[in-house]
Amino acid sequence: MRTRSSxxxxxxxxxxGDVLAAHALRxxxxxxxxxxxxxxxVSPGEVVALLGANGSGKSTLMRALLGLVPISDGDAHVxxxxxxxxxxxxxxxxxxxxxxxxxxxxxxxxxxxEVVLSGMLHRHRFHPGRGGRARALEALDxxxxxxxxxxxxxELSGGQQQRVLIxxxxxxxxxxxxxxxxxxxxxxxxxxxxxxxxxxxxxxxVTVLIVLHELGLIEPIIDRAVVLRHGRVVHDxxxxxxxxxxxxxxxxxxxxxHGEHVEHPEKTIQRSLP
Amino acid sequence: MIDTWHSLSxxxxxxxxxxxxxxxxxxxxxxxxxxxxxxxxxxxxxGDGIGHVALTGVAMGWLVGSWTQVTPNDALAxxxxxxxxxxxxxxxxxxxxxxxxxxxxxxxxxxxxxxxxGVVIMGVAGGxxxxxxxxxxxxxxxxxxTDLVATVAMSAVVLAVGLGLRTAxxxxxQDEEFARSTGLPVRALSVLIxxxxxxxxxxxxxxxxxxxxxxxxxxxxxxxxxVTTSFRRTMTLAMVIGVIVCVxxxxxxxxxxxxxxxxxxxVAICLYAVVAVLRPLVHxxxxxxxxPHPDLEDDVRIVPSGSD
Numbered sequence: 054m055r056t057r058s059s060x061x062x063x064x065x066x067x068x069x070g071d072v073l074a075a076h077a078l079r080x081x082x083x084x085x086x087x088x089x090x091x092x093x094x095v096s097p098g099e100v101v102a103l104l105g106a107n108g109s110g111k112s113t114l115m116r117a118l119l120g121l122v123p124i125s126d127g128d129a130h131v132x133x134x135x136x137x138x139x140x141x142x143x144x145x146x147x148x149x150x151x152x153x154x155x156x157x158x159x160x161x162x163x164x165x166x167e168v169v170l171s172g173m174l175h176r177h178r179f180h181p182g183r184g185g186r187a188r189a190l191e192a193l194d195x196x197x198x199x200x201x202x203x204x205x206x207x208e209l210s211g212g213q214q215q216r217v218l219i220x221x222x223x224x225x226x227x228x229x230x231x232x233x234x235x236x237x238x239x240x241x242x243x244x245x246x247x248x249x250x251x252x253x254x255x256x257x258x259v260t261v262l263i264v265l266h267e268l269g270l271i272e273p274i275i276d277r278a279v280v281l282r283h284g285r286v287v288h289d290x291x292x293x294x295x296x297x298x299x300x301x302x303x304x305x306x307x308x309x310x311h312g313e314h315v316e317h318p319e320k321t322i323q324r325s326l327p
Numbered sequence: 328m329i330d331t332w333h334s335l336s337x338x339x340x341x342x343x344x345x346x347x348x349x350x351x352x353x354x355x356x357x358x359x360x361x362x363x364x365x366x367x368x369x370x371x372x373x374g375d376g377i378g379h380v381a382l383t384g385v386a387m388g389w390l391v392g393s394w395t396q397v398t399p400n401d402a403l404a405x406x407x408x409x410x411x412x413x414x415x416x417x418x419x420x421x422x423x424x425x426x427x428x429x430x431x432x433x434x435x436x437x438x439x440x441x442x443x444x445g446v447v448i449m450g451v452a453g454g455x456x457x458x459x460x461x462x463x464x465x466x467x468x469x470x471x472x473t474d475l476v477a478t479v480a481m482s483a484v485v486l487a488v489g490l491g492l493r494t495a496x497x498x499x500x501q502d503e504e505f506a507r508s509t510g511l512p513v514r515a516l517s518v519l520i521x522x523x524x525x526x527x528x529x530x531x532x533x534x535x536x537x538x539x540x541x542x543x544x545x546x547x548x549x550x551x552x553x554v555t556t557s558f559r560r561t562m563t564l565a566m567v568i569g570v571i572v573c574v575x576x577x578x579x580x581x582x583x584x585x586x587x588x589x590x591x592x593x594v595a596i597c598l599y600a601v602v603a604v605l606r607p608l609v610h611x612x613x614x615x616x617x618x619p620h621p622d623l624e625d626d627v628r629i630v631p632s633g634s635d
Contacts (some may be wrong), residue, residue, distance in 0.1 A: 056354035119508045145510030152505055159501045161548075163558040176510040179495040205556030221505070246558035 070133050072097050072229050072260040073118055077127035080110075080117050080284075087113045088284045091127070100251070100261040100274055104293070105281035112153060112233050112262040114281065118262075119150055119231065132229065146175035149227030153234045155266075157214040158206045165209065165217045166202040169193055172221030192219070192224040195253075197246040212239030216246065230254065232263045238273070244270050268292070331582070338581050346470045347577060350478050351591070354534045354543065355573030357482035359551075359565035360489035361527045362544030364520055366552070367500040370423070372512060373521075374541035377528045379438040382445030382537050384411020385462050389452035401458070405477060408532060412525035415441065420521040424514070464536035465588025467577065474533060481530045488523045497558060534573065535588035546574065546595040553602050553611075556588050572598060 073095040080088040088110045095101050103111045104262045116122045118129045120140040129136040134143040149172075156170060169189040181189065193202050196216040198209075206214060219235055236244050248270040254261065255274050268275065272292065280288035338344045357376070365373050388407025392400050418437060422430035461469075486545055489496070498506045499516045507513045524544075531540040551564035576591030 114451075116504075121504055121507055141510075143510070145508065148508065150505060150508035152500075152502070152508075157502075159362060160369040160371075161500075161558055162552055162556050162561050163497075163501065164556060165580045167497065167558050168501065171494060171501060172505075172509070174506075174509055174511055176512065179443055179492055201556070208556070218505075225509070256527055305624055 067230040071095055071130070072099075072132060073262055074130040075114070075118065075127065075308075078114070078117060078124060078129055080113055080122055081125040082113075082122065085182050086125075086284060087122075088117065088281075091281075091284070091286055093279060093286065093289075095260060095262055097260055098255075098256050098258045100263070100276050102268065102275045103262060103264045103281065103290070107266075109281040110284040111281055113284075115231050115233055115262065115264055119148070120125050131194075141176070146178075146225065149222030149225050149230045151219050151230070151235050152220045153237070154215070154218060156206075156211070157209075157218050162205050162207065163197060164203050164205055165193060168206065168217055169202075169220045169224050172224040174251065175225070181321035188226070189220075189224050189288040192220040195223060195250060196220045197242075210240065212243030216243055219250070226240070227259065230243075230259045230262070232261070233254045234264050234266055236269060237266050247271070248274070335578075335581070343468070343470075344581065346475050347467045347587075348471050350467060350475055351568055351573040351577045351587075353479055353482045354531050355547075355569035355571070356566050357485040357489075357545040357569075358527050358531050358540075359522070359547040359569040361524050362487055362548045363562045363565055364489070364496055365524065365560075366545060366548045367497070367558075367567040368520075371545045372541060373416075373419060374528055374544045375590065376419055376438045376441075376523060377412050377525050378432060378532070378540045379445075380415030380441035381408040381525075381528055381532065382462060382472055383441045383448065384414075384445075385532075385537075386445045386448035386452060386454070387411065389454050389458075390448055393452045400453075404462070405474070405529060406530075408529045409481075409526065411441075412528050413522050414524040416521035417518060418526075419439060422516055424517065460598045462532060462536065463538050464586055465532070465539070466536075467534050467587045470533060478530050478533060481526045485523050485527050485530070488519060488608035492519075493559075493562075493597040494515070535591055539588055539592050542592040542595065543569065543573070546592070546599060550595070550599045550602050553606050564598065568595075568598065578621055600632075 071094040071232050073093065075093040078088055078091040079086065091110075091114060093114070103114065105111050113122060117124055117175075118131060120129075120136040120143070124137045128138070130148060131143045132144075136143060165187070166189055169192055170181045170185060172192075173185050173189065190199065190202055193199050196219050198213060198216055198220065201209065201213065206217065209217065215235060216239075217252065219232070220232060222232075236247050239247075251261065251263075251271050252274050263271075263275075265271075275292060277290060278288065278292045280293055281287055339348075360446055361373075362374070362540070365371055384407040385404045386407070388403035388405070389401060391407070392403040415437065419434060422433055446459065482594060495511060495516060496511070496519075498511060499513050499520070503513060503517075506516075527544060528537070528540045529544050535543050547565040547568040548561065550568050551561045555561040572595040573591050576594040577587050579585065580587040580590050
């Protein structure tokens with residue numbers, strides 16, 4: 054993802070070695086063991102979905118990879134550098150993170166552009182720098198919010214705020230993107246924009262790890278799925294079938310459309326607790 | 328009216344008045360800068376806590392001054408306040424970063440210990456109640472040239488950090504976890520915010536007093552927030568408002584025998600009330616109507632037949 058115009062260039066700068074890796078990773082928060090013995094390896098250019106029920110440890114695994122929660126045992130590597138022992142030496146400027154947030158707002162007003170600009174900083178850069186504004190606008194444009202750059206966050210819908218957070222990560226032009234439930238609770242247009250964006254990033258060779266609750270529109274783009282249960286990896290490979298009770302004829306859940314869009318006739322109402 | 332202008336021009340000729348006006352201007356400009364970050368972090372009362380702790384520092388300065396026979400006897404009060412405020416701010420930051428609920432009680436102990444300890448030590452050091460009131464509620468009418476130099480220098484540091492590192496501090500205060508994921512030295516920047524907040528408390532002590540410093544940092548920001556949507560504009564407007572309320576409040580006390588620090592805060596609160604009342608009238612036609620409900624697609628979902 055070096056330049057926006059040359060869609061054929063790839064971000065694969067790590068021909069050997071995994072972009073993201075976890076080895077016998079254990080995360081303990083207080084007395085609770087959130088993750089135990091987790092092994093994970095994401096190769097350059099892969100799009101890997103991290104699945105599992107609520108509380109299975111998906112978000113914690115992602116935050117452990119980013120060094121945001123302490124690692125009790127084992128290790129995690131990002132771009133070949135240990136997060137546990139050398140966190141400050143990891144090339145974080147190549148990593149984009151989209152956290153899961155109910156809202157992007159803080160105690161102060163801020164425009165979408167200001168939030169995206171803050172995504173361009175890293176260890177050696179405390180200012181967006183020259184051309185930063187253009188890059189931030191470009192990132193906002195890629196999530197379909199090019200015309201809302203001056204809007205205050207509080208004026209944007211939940212889905213639009215989520216897209217601002219995605220743009221904030223994209224403004225870094227990352228080679229690795231970690232997304233924590235980027236499409237949970239967002240409106241349909243936001244989901245469609247996101248699916249197109251992800252396909253675009255995938256085509257350019259950006260490595261993606263994405264925590265999902267439902268696959269939805271992005272299912273065709275996903276190379277591999279890792280399923281967590283009770284803090285352990287229980288599946289690593291092709292997309293798993295839905296759990297019993299979720300695979301019924303009338304149960305849409307995540308497999309509604311395989312690429313082709315169908316107008317949904319009104320038939321069944323399914324409730325799924327968030 | 329002519330009388331007022333005449334007496335004002337007489338007043339402005341007095342070096343004492345000039346110094347107090349310059350101090351009010353500088354502090355009014357600097358305090359809202361750091362207040363902006365504190366509000367963004369939802370730490371509006373941090374300044375209040377630092378102010379409590381700083382009183383112990385002031386008293387310690389007096390105590391050390393009385394031991395070492397320095398003249399004047401309050402020469403070490405401001406250095407003492409700076410040291411205590413910085414120590415207090417860094418402790419508060421450490422407790423905040425750990426995010427434990429027990430930290431809440433620890434902060435309460437620190438704050439009240441700071442005030443009570445300050446009052447007691449002040450008595451031991453031979454300070455009078457009048458001295459104490461000066462630190463608690465401000466003593467801008469007695470600003471010396473040395474005080475003014477210290478005030479301007481510390482305000483310059485606050486402004487340099489607060490404006491120079493704006494994007495980085497914005498990132499840390501907007502979304503700390505994301506900022507850490509970018510590789511920014513979040514802990515160092517957080518400590519820097521705490522230290523600069525401590526400096527701000529110390530310079531504001533002279534103008535409004537330790538019990539009201541937080542008001543000078545927060546209320547201008549709260550007023551600016553009512554009418555802005557961007558962070559940058561909010562900060563700029565808060566600085567302008569800070570200057571206006573400080574200079575206006577102080578000027579009023581030239582004509583009426585009222586406490587300048589409290590007057591400044593009262594002017595700020597009144598301005599907040601006026602803007603809050605007028606805002607709907609000014610903004611109503613252009614304001615976008617925002618749907619407060621989140622877009623939750625999968626709350627209730629209409630599904631098709633024949634899906635696998």
